[in-house]
Amino acid sequence: MERLNKPLKVKKIVVLGSTGSIGRQTLEVIEMLGPQYKIIALTAGTNDSLLAKQVIKFRPKLAVLSNEEAAGRLSEALNGIGCQVMSGDQGQEIAATLGEADLVVMAQVGFSGFKPLVAALKKGKDVALANKESLVIGGEILNKMGLLDRTRIYPIDSEHSAIWQCLRSGRKEEVDKIYLTASGGPFYGKTRKELSHVTAEEALKHPNWNMGGKITIDSATMMNKGLEIIEAMWLFDLCLDQIEVVVHRQSIVHSMVKYKDGSVIAQLGRPDMHLPIQYALTYPERLESKFENFDPFDLVLDFKKPDRENFPCLDLACRAIKEGGTMPAVMNGANEEAVRSFLTGLIGFNNIAEMIEAIMNKHKPMSDPILQDVVAADRWARREAKVYITAIERRMN
């Protein structure tokens, strides 16, 4: 328990998905932490103008955009500042496996995080994981490949960061269950009928958290909590029935661990992603933060059972992990397409769950899949999603 007196080594960080919500906040934390943390690579999908600004500020040696045209523009914008620019999946994987990286932050959205995660884990990298979809899709495979080394995957999701922190208070085999808290999102308390009228704009107004579009819609449907159940199973080696979802509207208690002796350890804090991001970056240490100013006074916290009837996505996710194999990838792919379609106004809010369920019903999950099977299942689900949406559009016209 003594303060470390040795001079601190500079920690070299790669940030995948740096232009998204978690990526931008990761850069804010790294800036606050000071020169002990050095960014050596940044990657994004298509946003070349923001990535260019980030590169100019943080001076990594490598910058990657998935989109080739955008990468071309980035290359021009960065002309002469000594940063290599790459593009496509290959570029992302190179960034994810840079030899000198001490920690790879995975902050991409959705399926795009999957292959870089596999690559980074194969290379033996320490990974700070914000991309829950990659574990939903590939947890089973990564586990079978022996790549789910839980000492090297640091969760960034606030709930999983909370569990990770609470797990320090006991041994793994002493855990009885965990309580994943859920805000319930902007529509909690509404009936199915009321939900049929809600708009994407309303769904994007999350009561507590300021997050990216995909996760905000997932939070409104409660699919986010479903994905998090699966993520928690793989991250912490738990069974489905060791995980309970608790609706906690205030988003102050970020999750809890119940030990076998009846003691419950909870992690609390303001709903601010800077905290779990910082914890993953500085782990096993806790450093001073300028972002948080938690104060318990005048807090009122409540906890309820989730409404599984009006928010069926929670059970769809549980069904997917129970069926296993390629089913979680299908569920996830269908969800990503459904969310995209809802955001662009193609389908209504209740159609999201309906569409995922319809696609899952059509899928016969393959057990013991390999990497390619999971990728194929994801593609299949997305094709089915397009068929489904076309049918809806036809119905509406």
Next chain:
Amino acid sequence: MERLNKPLKVKKIVVLGSTGSIGRQTLEVIEMLGPQYKIIALTAGTNDSLLAKQVIKFRPKLAVLSNEEAAGRLSEALNGIGCQVMSGDQGQEIAATLGEADLVVMAQVGFSGFKPLVAALKKGKDVALANKESLVIGGEILNKMGLLDRTRIYPIDSEHSAIWQCLRSGRKEEVDKIYLTASGGPFYGKTRKELSHVTAEEALKHPNWNMGGKITIDSATMMNKGLEIIEAMWLFDLCLDQIEVVVHRQSIVHSMVKYKDGSVIAQLGRPDMHLPIQYALTYPERLESKFENFDPFDLVLDFKKPDRENFPCLDLACRAIKEGGTMPAVMNGANEEAVRSFLTGLIGFNNIAEMIEAIMNKHKPMSDPILQDVVAADRWARREAKVYITAIERRMN
């Protein structure tokens, strides 16, 4: 993190104060835990009939009563069952330092816990401490004597057990502050004027906890929380301004630790002393318990600033530890006498704080006291208390 496969050694336990509330619950926990925990000595003050029953059930080799006559009766009652009976301070100290004891549970009430604690720590014993008064009185001296080895003192107080559990989630130097939760007791929300009418009977009805008489009255005056602040300072090596009291009427969150990164770790559970007792007995392991059945659903938890005006004992305790030396012993001695006088109807509720303050005002604390000075300060405070009470009685007649 691996399950221990070695055969488990029997843990030999001494319970001081076994007929009190914590003592009785300690025996219940030990009974539940099974043959891996063996009681080798039991001690109490005067209750020979209960102690005799406990001895017959748990078969320790030594039983001690402070009161000599009661010890005589115990000796008769236990005739022929092979348990040595002793009496007085000397007997208590022998029990506290038994060579073969693996853990000494200190569950006495008030000052009587002090000398056995010093003796046990001097002998290098592991101590499970429920007696907070001994640290209030002697924390400074024990610290100077190098006897406050924090790896060997296991707190039983629910708040301190909570802090102890939450401290596993970070390093000592990473702690920003701790929040000690307080139920507020049966009278919280009342004004000074309303408090002038409350009776001992009303005070003994604690809303959440089923505890002994002394601590229940301390809880009603909030002196209990003042004593706990001082206890926490010595147990966890904290400054006074690192400790905040939070009124939490539901007694579900037992206390919290705020780390420098802004993360707050809390321990929750039903208000049941069996849990912290068990944790102290089984530490560093957590074993299955049949006592707890925590469930977060439908909980509503709130947190408020304490009312220091109508409950001045909190500030009296803070003043005592700030002035230091012999002052905490004087404050504690005055409080013990005041509580006793309130319970027997000699003084009113508000007189408790008034009396403690008056006695503290008369005392010029000696700095750098030795053991005898602290014992003398305690005696002086009790004599002053009697003078004070006689004056009140005269006023009332």
